[in-house]
Amino acid sequence: MKYTSQAVAKPYFIFALILLAGEILFGLLMAIQYLYGDFLFPLIPFNVLRMVHTNLLIVLILFGFMGATYYLIPEEAERELWSPKLAIVTFWVFAAAGVATILGYLFVPYAELTELTFNNLLPTMGREFLEQPLPTKVGIVLVVVSYIFNTAMTVLLGRRTVITTVLITGLLGLAVFFLFAFYVPDNLIMDKFFWWFTVHLWVEATWELIMGAILAFVLIKVTGVDREHIDKWLYLIIAMTMVSGILGTGHHFFYMGAPEYWLWIGSISSAVEPLPFLLMVLFAFTMARERKIKHDNEMALTWAKGTAVMAFLGAGVWGFFHTLAPVNMFTHGTQLTAAHGHLSFYGAYIMIIFTVISYAMPILRGRPHGNCAKAQKVELSAFWMLNIGMLGLTLALSAAGIVQILDQRVGTDLIGFMESQESIAGIYMVRAGFGVLVFSGLLTYFYSFFVKEENA
Amino acid sequence: MSKSISLKEAYPPGDLAIWVIIYVEFITFALLFLGYAFSRRLDVELFNASQLAVNQTSGFVNTIILITSSYFVVKAVHSIKNMTADTLQESNKEASKWLLFAILCGLAFVTIKIIEFSHIFGMGINLSTNRFFMFYIMLTVFHFLHVILGSGILFLIYKKTKINGYLPNDSKGIETGASYWHMVDLLWIVLFPLVYIIR
Numbered sequence: 001m002k003y004t005s006q007a008v009a010k011p012y013f014i015f016a017l018i019l020l021a022g023e024i025l026f027g028l029l030m031a032i033q034y035l036y037g038d039f040l041f042p043l044i045p046f047n048v049l050r051m052v053h054t055n056l057l058i059v060l061i062l063f064g065f066m067g068a069t070y071y072l073i074p075e076e077a078e079r080e081l082w083s084p085k086l087a088i089v090t091f092w093v094f095a096a097a098g099v100a101t102i103l104g105y106l107f108v109p110y111a112e113l114t115e116l117t118f119n120n121l122l123p124t125m126g127r128e129f130l131e132q133p134l135p136t137k138v139g140i141v142l143v144v145v146s147y148i149f150n151t152a153m154t155v156l157l158g159r160r161t162v163i164t165t166v167l168i169t170g171l172l173g174l175a176v177f178f179l180f181a182f183y184v185p186d187n188l189i190m191d192k193f194f195w196w197f198t199v200h201l202w203v204e205a206t207w208e209l210i211m212g213a214i215l216a217f218v219l220i221k222v223t224g225v226d227r228e229h230i231d232k233w234l235y236l237i238i239a240m241t242m243v244s245g246i247l248g249t250g251h252h253f254f255y256m257g258a259p260e261y262w263l264w265i266g267s268i269s270s271a272v273e274p275l276p277f278l279l280m281v282l283f284a285f286t287m288a289r290e291r292k293i294k295h296d297n298e299m300a301l302t303w304a305k306g307t308a309v310m311a312f313l314g315a316g317v318w319g320f321f322h323t324l325a326p327v328n329m330f331t332h333g334t335q336l337t338a339a340h341g342h343l344s345f346y347g348a349y350i351m352i353i354f355t356v357i358s359y360a361m362p363i364l365r366g367r368p369h370g371n372c373a374k375a376q377k378v379e380l381s382a383f384w385m386l387n388i389g390m391l392g393l394t395l396a397l398s399a400a401g402i403v404q405i406l407d408q409r410v411g412t413d414l415i416g417f418m419e420s421q422e423s424i425a426g427i428y429m430v431r432a433g434f435g436v437l438v439f440s441g442l443l444t445y446f447y448s449f450f451v452k453e454e455n456a
Numbered sequence: 457m458s459k460s461i462s463l464k465e466a467y468p469p470g471d472l473a474i475w476v477i478i479y480v481e482f483i484t485f486a487l488l489f490l491g492y493a494f495s496r497r498l499d500v501e502l503f504n505a506s507q508l509a510v511n512q513t514s515g516f517v518n519t520i521i522l523i524t525s526s527y528f529v530v531k532a533v534h535s536i537k538n539m540t541a542d543t544l545q546e547s548n549k550e551a552s553k554w555l556l557f558a559i560l561c562g563l564a565f566v567t568i569k570i571i572e573f574s575h576i577f578g579m580g581i582n583l584s585t586n587r588f589f590m591f592y593i594m595l596t597v598f599h600f601l602h603v604i605l606g607s608g609i610l611f612l613i614y615k616k617t618k619i620n621g622y623l624p625n626d627s628k629g630i631e632t633g634a635s636y637w638h639m640v641d642l643l644w645i646v647l648f649p650l651v652y653i654i655r
Contacts, residue, residue, distance in 0.1 A: 236473045240480060261583040261590045268487045275480055 001363050003074035005081035010364045011091050012067030013357045017446070019060035019098075020350065024439045026053040031432035035425060044106065051131050052105050057345060058129065059098045062140075064353035065174075065210050066091075066147055069167065071360045072217045073151050077158030086150050090143045097139040101132055123184055127195055130181045137181060144175045162231040163220075166238055167213035173206030189257040196252045203345075204273070204315075205245040211311075211352045212238055212280070215304060218359045219284065222301045224293035233283045240276040248273050254325050255332070263325040270323040274316030277308075284308035297370025299379045300359035306387060307351035314343030318394065330409050335424075336401030343394040354386075354445075361449070375451035382448055385441030392434035400427045470632035478639045481602075485643050488598070489650060492591045499587065504655050506588035509579065514572045515652040518565050519644065522603075525561030526641045528554045529610070529634045532617075537627045545620055551630070552617035555610055558637070562607035569600050595647055599640070606640040609633045 001007065030049045032039050040049075066087075074081050081087060104113050110131075117133030119125045124134055132140070148171045155164045180197040216234045220227060250266025284305045295301065318340040322331040331337065358379065362370045370376065407420035415423075468475050496503045532554035539547035576592075583590050613633045616622060622630060 232471075232473055236476060240477070259584045261594065264488075264491060264590065264594065268484060268491070271487060272480060272484050275483075279476065 001368075003080050005084040005087075006071050006074050006360075007364060008081065008084045008087040008091070009067040009071035009360060011088070012063050012070065013353075013361060013364075015091070015095055016060045016063035016067060016353060017357070019056050019063060020353075021442060021446075022102075023053060023056040023060060024435070024442055026056065028432070028435050028439060031428065031435045034421075034428045035432065048105055048110070051110075052102055054129050055105070055131060056102065059094075061207070061345075061349045061353065062144075063094070064349070064356070065171075065207075065214075066094075068210075068214045068353070068356040068360075069147070069151055069171070071356065071364075072214065073154050073164065073167075076161050076164045076217070077154050079154065079158035082150050082153035082157065086146055090146050090150075093139065094143045097136055097143075101136045104133065105131075122182065124182055127181075127184065127191075129199055130195070132181075140178065141175070144171075144178065148172060148175055161227070162234055163213045163216050166209050166216075166234060170206045170209030170213065173209065174202060177201045177206060192256050193253070193258070196249055200249045200252055201246070203349075204248055205242060207349065208241045208245065208276075209238055211307075211348055212241070214352050214356050215280070215284070215307060218300055218304050218355055219287045221359060222293075222295040222297065222304070223287045223291035224295075225287050225290055229290075230287065233279070233287075237276045237279050237283065240272075240279065244269050244272040244276065248323075251323050251325075251328070254328050267324045271320065273323070274312065274320050277312040277316035281308040281312050295370070297359060297362060297376075299370065299376045299383070300355065302380065302383060303351065303355035303358045306383065307347065307355050310343065310347030310351050310387065310390070312347070313391075314340065314345070314347035314394070318343050318398075321398075330405050331401065334401040334404045334409075335397045336405070339394045339397035339401055342397065343390060346390045354383075371448065372451065372453040374453070375448050378444060378448040378451050382441050382445035385437055385444055387441075389434045389436075389438035389441055393431055393438065396427050396431035396434060400424045400431070403427065466628075468635075470628060470635045474632045474635050478635060481639060481643070485595075485598075485646075488591070488595055489646065492595070492650060495587050495591065502586060503588045506586060506592075507652070507655065509576070509581070510592065510652055511572055511575065512652050514568050515648050518568050519648050521561050521565050521568070522641045522644050525558040525565075526638055528558035528561065529637050532558065532613075533627065533630055533634050536617075536622045536630050539622065539624045541624055544623065548617045548620040548622055551622065552614055555614040555617060559607055559610050559614060562603055562610065565603050566600070566607070569596070569603075573597075573600075592651055595651060599643055599647055602640045602643070606637045609636055 026049050029040065029044070030046060030053060033046050033049065070081060070087055104117075108116065110125075113133060114120075114125050117125075117135055119134055122134055124137060125131055130137075148168070151171065152168055155168060177198050180194045183194050185191050185194060212234055216230050219225065220230055247265055247269035250262045251270040252266070253262035254266060284307070288301055288305060291301075322328050322336055322340065362368075371379065403424050404420055407415050407423060408417070532551040535547045535551040535554065573596075576589075581589050581593075583593050610633060613630050616629070
């Protein structure tokens with residue numbers, strides 16, 4: 001650890017991983033509910049589980065991004081963090097608000113929660129992924145603003161690099177686009193537009209900048225490749241991501257009451273969206289091949305390469321499957337969407353958090369050369385369990401989606417929703433199985449932190 | 457000796473990254489061109505009738521302007537590539553002159569296009585008017601943005617020539633920008649007959 005203030009990243013990383021465990025656990029509970037509809041009824045109904053599952057994901061990624069930022073910014077800016085104290089205070093505020101919100105979801109009926117949290121003053125609740133009560137939303141804004149301020153001050157007073165520029169641009173985008181969560185037009189179509197301005201422009205534009213910056217940072221550290229070389233790749237990927245990603249918002253405007261031209265703009269620009277992800281794969285593997293040093297922490301590079309591949313598969317390939325309007329007409333809102341959602345979030349955002357944690361955590365724990373060989377071996381098994389689990393789960397969901405489409409949308413001999421779900425039960429069982437593998441993979445990953453040196 | 461080295465042309469010219477961008481641009485425009493072609497086949501009459509509202513003359517003038525600008529860019533690249541240590545100042549000066557002409561062409565294209573757009577939008581035409589105008593607006597506005605970006609890139613190169621920033625055997629930067637500009641030109645050469653002329 002070059003700068004002592006980098007240590008503030010540690011609680012962020014730990015909390016992100018704890019939330020990830022919760023995330024997967026709630027996912028598993030839902031996988032069971034798909035098979036046994038009355039499981040946990042009336043204690044926790046499906047809609048509440050789903051809300052907890054998706055909200056945990058967003059919050060854990062934010063924690064991961066914050067941890068990554070606080071770790072890499074001092075090294076990039078070549079100075080201590082502007083205010084480590086502020087970073088610690090925001091950690092506790094955000095953690096407390098996050099836990100309170102999740103508990104609110106679990107133990108208070110949602111309608112009652114809206115009344116308790118002043119939703120009548122400024123109605124913002126009830127929208128998918130943005131269900132957070134008003135105080136939580138305001139809290140997120142305050143935490144994010146203080147986080148950006150802390151980061152920007154550090155960079156302004158220190159060295160500016162391409163990585164910090166891209167990162168801060170991404171963070172500003174993250175903050176700005178969240179503001180649309182506060183605007184809920186009465187017109188349902190307008191409402192959807194503004195909702196996507198937050199949801200899509202987060203995951204398919206600004207977050208990708210943050211991910212690209214973190215990936216570039218780790219690659220510089222573990223491959224020793226010249227910064228100029230990596231910078232050029234980063235610029236190229238980012239430029240392409242932004243253009244295709246922003247216009248690609250159009251693929252959400254299909255058949256929702258928006259004008260027809262969105263079918264064309266959305267289809268064509270999002271057909272290009274996989275390309276920056278393909279470049280990212282080439283980027284990671286080229287850098288690994290041209291590496292000038294052999295870092296002892298081999299797992300960090302493994303995760304980095306894995307991130308590029310899984311993000312390309314999840315966001316690129318699985319996204320492309322149903323991004324063209326004529327295909328999307330049949331696939332929209334089926335389990336195929338869920339398949340894409342799972343693998344893209346995992347491949348792009350969860351994997352990048354694993355990457356940075358695998359690189360930074362050993363250093364934060366006083367092991368500059370990474371964990372011992374035995375621990376890395378355990379971590380490698382975790383890597384494969386998680387990846388195979390997620391791929392299996394995605395394939396199962398894709399199969400479920402295809403059956404659903406054939407059952408309910410193609411031809412004239414169609415069956416009802418529940419009947420169709422019944423016919424998918426076997427596939428849902430397979431999905432749950434792979435979900436268990438993912439959870440075991442995470443537990444194995446946790447265990448790798450506690451594997452001791454053999455001769456110590 | 458240095459002569460024989462410079463004879464071996466670097467391929468592709470410019471930075472490899474720009475070629476990645478150029479291919480992605482080509483893919484994107486190709487999808488739009490194909491979309492146009494297939495949609496036109498479904499309703500030839502509508503496309504022919506709507507096409508009458510589009511000003512072929514301004515399109516033609518713009519074609520000449522863009523091709524000419526590409527010639528100027530070629531001249532500028534030549535000045536830099538044929539530079540020797542003795543002609544550093546002259547070559548940079550000559551390149552800056554050609555680049556200035558090219559940028560002025562870019563601005564002329566943009567001006568004519570704005571007049572054309574104000575005429576089209578003045579008639580109350582928008583993306584939802586019909587399939588032809590949807591493609592017309594999407595293609596020409598998208599290309600228009602490329603001309604603006606391309607002119608900006610040429611301007612950055614122009615500024616570098618002004619401070620004699622290019623050195624002998626250092627033509628990569630200007631070739632990168634030039635490749636982009638030729639792409640913008642080439643796209644228009646396909647776009648113009650496709651949307652303005654073919655009936």
